């Protein structure tokens with residue numbers, strides 16, 4: 001398979017065409033960003049870690065019958081995925097209060113939530129990714145009512161599967177963000193990535209952060225922490 005022209009460049013990944021219009025070549029970058037791009041750094045090794053972590057997690061989700069776009073690893077920082085039209089929504093699932101949720105509602109970080117909460121954010125840099133309700137999503141014609149129901153259900157299924165996975169790695173899944181895409185026939189696939197960049201992961205015993213909050217909050221070096229997440233994933237697969 002040939003790597004073709006650049007299709008799209010995001011904050012953490014580049015997407016390239018291949019000789020098959022149904023397949024996209026992804027290169028994970030070393031760039032880290034926070035505060036919608038206001039904080040930006042090159043962190044050597046980050047792309048390789050997120051590529052490998054995402055690949056393993058998407059394979060695990062496939063084994064749990066959660067349809068996703070992942071095909072296979074190509075190299076330490078490259079993978080092949082199925083081409084989809086990304087739905088411009090960030091679907092956030094929360095099990096424990098943290099981050100923007102704690103700030104907005106004055107609920108202390110670390111407070112467990114009785115049942116998982118699903119939130120939708122409109123992916124739009126100019127608007128700073130505002131939170132949107134189902135009515136807003138329909139009004140803006142981002143997705144239909146039926147698609148919104150599917151997104152919510154798939155997000156909750158991913159939550160259950162990931163809680164189980166991370167629990168087996170001695171990690172608590174606090175919250176995470178998902179993105180979804182449509183295939184030509186209209187079916188919806190989980191897309192983008194699932195990594196310590198997109199999840200809040202706390203060590204079960206010590207509550208230490210094993211995720212991007214280390215970077216966002218200037219708590220230290222993310223590389224050993226992301227490596228620890230990959231090591232625990234690999235150990236599980238042995």
Ligand code: C5P
Nearest residue numbers: 098099100101175176177197198199200
């Ligand atoms: O910042 P907030 O508390 O809303 O983040 C909720 C979850 O979504 C966190 O796990 C965070 O890593 C993830 N997220 C993300 N990309 C964004 C915003 C949030 O991966 N643009």
